[in-house]
Amino acid sequence: MEDCKKRDLYPDPLNFNLDFELAVLNTAKLIFGNDINIRGCFYYLCQSTYRKVQELGLSNRYQENEGFRLFCAMIDSLAFLPLNKVKEGMEYLKQNIPNEADDLLIYFEAYYVNGAYRRIGNTTGINVNVRFRRVQPMFPPNTWNVHDTTLHAADLAKLALNDVGELFNKRKKLGLTQTTEKRLKELCTQIQNDEINVEDFLKAIAHNIRKRCDD
Numbered sequence: 001m002e003d004c005k006k007r008d009l010y011p012d013p014l015n016f017n018l019d020f021e022l023a024v025l026n027t028a029k030l031i032f033g034n035d036i037n038i039r040g041c042f043y044y045l046c047q048s049t050y051r052k053v054q055e056l057g058l059s060n061r062y063q064e065n066e067g068f069r070l071f072c073a074m075i076d077s078l079a080f081l082p083l084n085k086v087k088e089g090m091e092y093l094k095q096n097i098p099n100e101a102d103d104l105l106i107y108f109e110a111y112y113v114n115g116a117y118r119r120i121g122n123t124t125g126i127n128v129n130v131r132f133r134r135v136q137p138m139f140p141p142n143t144w145n146v147h148d149t150t151l152h153a154a155d156l157a158k159l160a161l162n163d164v165g166e167l168f169n170k171r172k173k174l175g176l177t178q179t180t181e182k183r184l185k186e187l188c189t190q191i192q193n194d195e196i197n198v199e200d201f202l203k204a205i206a207h208n209i210r211k212r213c214d215d
Helices: 002-006 022-032 042-055 059-064 066-080 083-095 102-113 147-152 156-161 165-169 178-192 198-209
Strands: 015-018 037-040 116-122 129-135
Touching (some): 042 059, 042 102, 059 066, 066 083, 066 147, 066 178, 066 198, 083 102, 083 198, 147 178, 178 198
Parallel strands (some): 015 037
C-alpha cells in the first residue's frame, strides 16, 4: 500500500483470493474494509486438509489405504457442491466416516463448515448453568466454494485461472487434463439439476481432483 501511495494509486478491490491464513484475512479486512469478498484458493484448501492429515500422524494410512485417501478427497469435494448442499454433504461424510478419520472430519467441520461449540456459563457454586454455543467457522463455505466458478466459467482457460485456480495450474502434479475439467463442470451441472445424489457426486469429484495429490 505504501508503494501505491508513492505512485498516487489508491486501489479499491472488491475481491481477494487468499490462502487460508486468518492473519492474512484479517489484515486484508483491516486495510480494505469488511465489505471485500474474500475467497480461498481451492488448491490451498486441499493443501490445508493434507497438512492436517500429516499433523494427525495419518500420512502412512493416506498413502497405503485407497479408501481413506478417497475419503480425504471427498472432504475437499464439498467445495464443488452448491452452497445449499454443503451441509448435506458434511452430514453424509459424518455418517460414512472410515476408521481414524474422526479427528480430520471434526477439524474440517469446525473450521470450514458448521463451526465448533464453545462452552459458556457458570460451572461453580450453587447455580451451575452451563450451555454450549456454536461458534461460526473461521472460513465459512462461501469463502471456499467453487461450484459457481466451475459451472459458469466462460471457458476452460478462465476456469483454470479463477477460484479453482492453482489446482488446475498444477495439472501436471495432480494428473488433471482438460477432460477432467469438463467432467467437473458436467458433475456440477448434474448436482444443480438434481440428476445425481450427493454421495455419488462427492465420490465422482474425489476421483477426479485428487488421485495422487501428494506425489
